[in-house]
Every structure is written in C-alpha cells, then in structure tokens.
Amino acid sequence: xxxxxxxxxxxxxxxxxxxxxxxxxxxxxxxxxxxxxxxxxxxxxxxxxxxxxxxxxxxxxxxxxxxxxxxxxxxxxxxxxxxxxxxxxxxxxxxxxxxxxxxxxxxxx
Amino acid sequence: xxxxxxxxxxxxxxxxxxxxxxxxxxxxxxxxxxxxxxxxxxxxxxxxxxxxxxxxxxxxxxxxxxxxxxxxxxxxxxxxxxxxxxxxxxxxxxxxxxxxxxxxxxxxxxxx
Numbered sequence: 001x002x003x004x005x006x007x008x009x010x011x012x013x014x015x016x017x018x019x020x021x022x023x024x025x026x027x028x029x030x031x032x033x034x035x036x037x038x039x040x041x042x043x044x045x046x047x048x049x050x051x052x053x054x055x056x057x058x059x060x061x062x063x064x065x066x067x068x069x070x071x072x073x074x075x076x077x078x079x080x081x082x083x084x085x086x087x088x089x090x091x092x093x094x095x096x097x098x099x100x101x102x103x104x105x106x107x108x109x
Numbered sequence: 110x111x112x113x114x115x116x117x118x119x120x121x122x123x124x125x126x127x128x129x130x131x132x133x134x135x136x137x138x139x140x141x142x143x144x145x146x147x148x149x150x151x152x153x154x155x156x157x158x159x160x161x162x163x164x165x166x167x168x169x170x171x172x173x174x175x176x177x178x179x180x181x182x183x184x185x186x187x188x189x190x191x192x193x194x195x196x197x198x199x200x201x202x203x204x205x206x207x208x209x210x211x212x213x214x215x216x217x218x219x220x221x
Contacts, residue, residue, distance in 0.1 A: 101150065
C-alpha cells in the first residue's frame with residue numbers, strides 16, 4: 001500500500017528564516033510526486049510535479065527536490081504570505097493519488 | 110477558464126436527508142474525482158470517473174453515489190446523510206488519471 005508521511009506537522013518561522021519540509025513516501029512504481037499549497041477554507045492549489053529522482057523545480061521562494069525515498073520543499077527567505085498548509089501526494093503504478101496529512105507553516109514578522 | 114467549480118460552499122443537513130454536491134470543470138479533463146478531507150486524515154478518495162459514463166469506487170465510497178453523464182459535470186449524491194459524513198468535500202480533475210489533479214474550492218458539509 002502506498003504511504004506518504006510529512007514532517008514536521010507544524011512549523012513556525014520568522015520572516016526570512018529559510019527551512020525545509022519533508023515528504024517521505026513508499027510507492028510501487030512512482031509515476032509522480034506532487035506538492036500542493038492549501039490556505040484555510042480553500043482547495044489545494046497545485047505547486048509542482050516531480051517525476052524522477054534528482055529532479056528539481058522552483059517557483060519564487062519555493063524549491064522542490066526528489067530522491068528515491070523522499071521529497072523536500074525548501075522555502076528560502078519566507079514571507080508571511082507563504083503561511084499555509086503544504087500537502088505532498090504520490091501516484092504509483094496503481095494510478096491512485098495518496099496524500100500525506102500536510103505540514104502547517106506559519107511565517108511571522 | 111473557471112477551472113473546477115463546486116456548489117454549494119456550505120451546507121447543513123439533518124440526519125437522513127439527501128443532497129447533491131455539484132462539481133463542474135471547463136478544462137476538458139477526462140478524469141474527475143471526489144475527496145473528503147478530515148482533520149489528521151489527509152484527503153481520501155470517495156469516487157472517481159475516467160470519462161463520461163464510467164465511474165468507480167475509491168477508498169471510502171459507502172453512503173455516496175456518483176454519475177458522469179457529461180465530460181464537464183460530476184455530481185456527488187449523499188443518499189441518507191449521517192453525522193460521520195460531516196467533512197469538507199473537494200472535487201478534482203485531470204487530463205488523465207495519473208496526471209496532475211486540479212482541485213475545486215470545496216464544500217463544507219455539516220450533518221446534525
């Protein structure tokens with residue numbers, strides 16, 4: 001059975017304090033790993049898709065990386081508007097999207 | 110493009126009542142799905158469809174029904190609401206099942 005574990009559950013950063021969120025996964029035949037951002041009361045908003053180990057993608061202050069066992073979402077010099085819950089999900093050969101429970105990020109001034 | 114739209118945004122039901130949550134997408138996506146999100150449990154798949162006329166069960170299908178008569182619409186029916194169905198419901202769509210899924214804004218349902 002596919003599994004996704006995200007850590008930490010919650011993270012509080014000061015503005016400008018860089019950090020990383022972790023997504024560990026087990027999946028049969030990875031076909032894609034996805035990062036989403038979810039604001040309170042909203043639906044998940046797509047950020048990145050990674051397909052193979054060694055792949056990296058960037059968008060503004062966010063950078064996602066992928067290894068054979070985990071993915072990291074690096075946040076460089078975060079701002080308060082980066083506060084949200086970040087969700088990780090994987091799809092394997094069964095074509096079933098499995099989500100982690102998310103990391104709740106709060107960035108303070 | 111509006112993307113994925115859902116109605117209503119909020120709904121309160123009494124135990125035993127039935128209702129339909131609406132979902133529509135304008136991206137010509139073949140794959141559509143329904144998830145529920147509960148605290149500490151992540152998003153769980155209720156039902157999905159790989160194209161018009163084709164639906165299948167996800168991991169938590171009991172108490173829910175779906176149909177897909179058009180590419181654009183994928184309504185979710187609660188047959189006889191129970192308090193355990195209190196949750197936030199999200200509809201999502203993608204080009205094909207293994208592709209990036211795009212989510213709607215959600216429906217917050219409370220069953221009393």
